[in-house]
Amino acid sequence: MNYLIIENALPAEVLAGVAAAIQAGPFESGKRTAQGMARAAKHNLQLSAAVHGQLLDRLALAIYSHPVVQAFAMPRMVGRPLINRYEVGMEYGMHSDGAYIHDVRTDVSFTLFLDDPGTYQGGELVVQTTAQTFTFKLPAGSMVLYPAGELHRVTPVSAGTRHAVVGWIQSRVRDAHQREIIAKLSLIPRTLSQDEKYAELATQAGQCVQELVRMWGD
Structure with a gap:
């Protein structure tokens, strides 16, 4: 599987802005941005893009500019990401990302974990390929990138709260x-x-x- 983990993926000042936005809210239903069959599988909340659009654009630029992302994903553009929240009982069932999201072709997906994994139970990112299954529950500030076409899910959160930045990259090389x-x-x-x-x-x-x-x- 063509995936990559980047530790400490964002500058401290950007992460501080994300933490402040999470505290301020508001959050809304994650189903608002789900496409097709993924809508039925998606049970989470997401930070309001209308209120925090400037922060989300800063996140996209920071991820686009990361030298490891440049080398691995060869991004043409990074779509505006989402900041999601999973409370107890919430999950995102098995699904694949849409081929285009907000006019960005989704070649590479990413999830940036925002919480210490010891503060919540469940909430693992599970990516399933034809050969094997990968499970990710990374330290706060770490990001995993993987092909957007792979089936994946977020397991139910059974305790605590899970937050993450998720988004998609259109690469200069689609394969x-x-x-x-x-x-x-x-x-x-x-x-x-x-x-x-x-x-x-x-x-x-x-x-x-x-x-x-x-x-x-x-």
């Missing part, structure tokens, strides 16, 4: 396997460039990486 190949090959010129005697080889390797981006990009 997840091709993005993975580019990301792995990109390590070669960066590593070779650290030794002067491999400078020419590093340049050639970097050229090959860029040719793949040209070949597969849209």
